[in-house]
Amino acid sequence: MPRRDTIATPLAPVTAALRAMFGTDDVPGLARGLLVEDEFGWAPATTLIDGSRLPELLRGAATRWGGTPHACAALAWKSYSYWTALPVVLGWASARRVPLVDPADVLIHFEDHRQLFTLGLRRGTTVAVLPSDPLALASLPEVRVVADEAELLAALRAALLDAHLAPLITAIQSEVRVGTRTLLGSVASGIAHGILRAADGLPGSTVQSIDTLLGALDLADLIELVPGPTGEPSVQRRTCCLAFTLPRPKVCQGCCVR
Numbered sequence: 001m002p003r004r005d006t007i008a009t010p011l012a013p014v015t016a017a018l019r020a021m022f023g024t025d026d027v028p029g030l031a032r033g034l035l036v037e038d039e040f041g042w043a044p045a046t047t048l049i050d051g052s053r054l055p056e057l058l059r060g061a062a063t064r065w066g067g068t069p070h071a072c073a074a075l076a077w078k079s080y081s082y083w084t085a086l087p088v089v090l091g092w093a094s095a096r097r098v099p100l101v102d103p104a105d106v107l108i109h110f111e112d113h114r115q116l117f118t119l120g121l122r123r124g125t126t127v128a129v130l131p132s133d134p135l136a137l138a139s140l141p142e143v144r145v146v147a148d149e150a151e152l153l154a155a156l157r158a159a160l161l162d163a164h165l166a167p168l169i170t171a172i173q174s175e176v177r178v179g180t181r182t183l184l185g186s187v188a189s190g191i192a193h194g195i196l197r198a199a200d201g202l203p204g205s206t207v208q209s210i211d212t213l214l215g216a217l218d219l220a221d222l223i224e225l226v227p228g229p230t231g232e233p234s235v236q237r238r239t240c241c242l243a244f245t246l247p248r249p250k251v252c253q254g255c256c257v258r
Contacts, residue, residue: 010127010135010143011035013095014087020201021090021194029083031120036107042120045084045103049167051174053108058175060116070178076116077172077183081165082190083119088160089191091127093202093209097135098128098152100144100159103167128155153216161187161217181222185239188214188222192235207233 047053061076228234
């Protein structure tokens with residue numbers, strides 16, 4: 001029989017990986033425990049894609065960074081895509097248990113002014129699992145059992161990229177002029193950085209995990225993994241997040257304009 005605690009908390013591997021990564025359950029940018037208990041004050045990410053709350057995100061970025069509209073939009077995107085993708089890639093890398101971040105199930109608010117936004121998942125968010133996962137036998141309505149590894153990666157891509165991030169790119173480009181490759185470069189970089197930062201708590205090869213995820217998302221050409229100062233893998237971007245254009249310029253580690 002599957003363990004009761006494993007069944008009761010489908011996202012337990014994700015929250016455990018986040019806790020190991022940050023040393024706390026209070027992660028800046030994410031709802032505590034990832035799931036939103038009370039949705040009052042929160043709005044679904046569909047309100048970014050349909051444009052109704054996107055100006056609020058972009059105004060917040062302009063206030064925070066003070067750069068040009070396209071640079072601030074690129075940095076807002078860099079942050080948003082990182083926090084949206086992180087639970088997905090950690091779930092896949094830690095336990096092959098993938099929260100499917102349909103924009104209707106991703107919730108945001110702008111009330112905490114210490115950060116640009118806070119993001120969480122709606123209770124009942126679908127989680128894709130393999131047939132070998134204990135959840136596959138639990139008959140929970142939020143669990144989708146897929147046939148194999150390839151189908152799991154396909155479900156990951158369909159939810160994260162095709163249904164969520166790609167339409168949001170289109171919405172952002174209706175507000176400011178910023179290139180798709182620039183924005184997708186931040187997705188690739190964020191995924192790689194997330195996996196590398198969480199490496200101590202993940203099974204298997206982090207390099208292989210990054211290669212597999214970026215291959216499934218068709219983003220592999222946007223970064224390169226190179227040896228860091230002590231030989232550890234480090235991310236070298238092939239596009240720029242535009243932070244170097246800010247009034248107080250920042251050149252990220254691995255920036256292509258170094």
